Amino acid sequence: MRVRVYVTLKPSVFDPQGRTVTEALHSIGHDAVRDVRQGKYFELDVAAGTAAEASRIASAAADTLLANPVIESYRIDVDDPAAVGPGAAR
Amino acid sequence: MRVRVYVTLKPSVFDPQGRTVTEALHSIGHDAVRDVRQGKYFELDVAAGTAAEASRIASAAADTLLANPVIESYRIDVDDPAAVGPGAAR
Numbered sequence: 385m386r387v388r389v390y391v392t393l394k395p396s397v398f399d400p401q402g403r404t405v406t407e408a409l410h411s412i413g414h415d416a417v418r419d420v421r422q423g424k425y426f427e428l429d430v431a432a433g434t435a436a437e438a439s440r441i442a443s444a445a446a447d448t449l450l451a452n453p454v455i456e457s458y459r460i461d462v463d464d465p466a467a468v469g470p471g472a473a474r
Numbered sequence: 475m476r477v478r479v480y481v482t483l484k485p486s487v488f489d490p491q492g493r494t495v496t497e498a499l500h501s502i503g504h505d506a507v508r509d510v511r512q513g514k515y516f517e518l519d520v521a522a523g524t525a526a527e528a529s530r531i532a533s534a535a536a537d538t539l540l541a542n543p544v545i546e547s548y549r550i551d552v553d554d555p556a557a558v559g560p561g562a563a564r
Contacts, residue, residue, distance in 0.1 A: 390515055405516070409535055416531045418519045425480055425513035426495070431506045441506045445499055 385430050385438040386463040391451045392423035426450055435464035475520050475528040476553040481541045482513035516540055525554035 393399050402420040409417045428445065432438035442460050451458045483489050492510040499507045518535065522528035532550050541548045 392515070392517070402516075405539070408539055412538060414531065414535050414538070416521045417535055418521055420519075421517040423515040423517070425482070425515040426492075427482070427511040427513070428507050429509040431508055441504065445504050445507055448502060448504070449495070449498055 385432050385435065385465070387428040387430050387438050387442040388461040388463070389426040389428060389442055389446050389450055390423060390459045390461075391426070391446070391456050392458070393421065394455055394457055397455045423456075424450070435462040435466070438462050438464075475522050475525065475555070477518040477520050477528050477532040478551040478553070479516040479518060479532055479536050479540055480513060480549045480551075481516070481536070481546050482548070483511065484545055484547055487545045513546075514540070525552040525557065528552050528554075 399421050402422040405420045405422060406417065409420070428442055430438045430441050432441055439460055439462050442462070446458045446460070447453065489511050492512040495510045495512060496507065499510070518532055520528045520531050522531055529550055529552050532552070536548045536550070537543065
């Protein structure tokens, strides 16, 4: 089952990478972009029978490896093929 | 306006970073995660009057700086405050 994990710095944490991207965008004329925060994005292929199990496995992976819980938070989306319609399992 | 940009390697491109994450997860017992592909995630604060304008500005930023079009593709989500309900602008 396909699981998407989005890892972002907590709002109170300074993001020098995002700051650099913002300045680079301004330097090439994209002034309408006022601010950028950069995070990480993972697509996991998880062996799980249900969306709930896939979500649990992805949470464990995020807690132990994908995210640093001190400064980062994460969000999980499960692509459940059994769900009716896109986004139904979110 | 808040715009989310997801940058991923094209499917045909080898992802050594994702491979390393997969092996690290297996080494700590998360064997149910069969494969990982790692990408980048950007949250942009864009000065735009409409969702369409914000999307156009974010696309230009992605084309010129956030993504490498040779090996990466990207997807854009606009959080339109004028839209009715979450996800309506997607």
